[in-house]
Amino acid sequence: MQAVKDKLQDMNAMRKAKAEAKAEEKAEKEIMQARKDIAKEVRLAKEAEAAMDLHVTKAGERAEKEIEKHAPIDRNANSADQADSMQPPSDNPTYTAM
Numbered sequence: 001m002q003a004v005k006d007k008l009q010d011m012n013a014m015r016k017a018k019a020e021a022k023a024e025e026k027a028e029k030e031i032m033q034a035r036k037d038i039a040k041e042v043r044l045a046k047e048a049e050a051a052m053d054l055h056v057t058k059a060g061e062r063a064e065k066e067i068e069k070h071a072p073i074d075r076n077a078n079s080a081d082q083a084d085s086m087q088p089p090s091d092n093p094t095y096t097a098m
Helices: 002-070 075-086
Strands: none
Touching: none
16 A cells, blocks of 8 residues: 555656646746847848838938028129239228138
8 A cells, every 4th residue: 555655656746847847847948939039020120220221311311402402592692702812902991801
């Protein structure tokens, strides 16, 4: 009778050890899956950030092109500045040399 009790205790202990090992393995698998999911999300975030930077750069370039297209061309102002600088000083008392 004692041998049967010992055998049952051994079986219970073995079942308990297997259950603990299985639970530990499951927890490790969950941790690895979480790490994998986190790495994937980080990769996706980096890709999205790179795409966003590209779009911002393209938008800036397009904005510069549009500004250049619509910027007023003031050719008369440049020639007037040159003509004024070519004039000799006059006897006008408001004239100041720079």
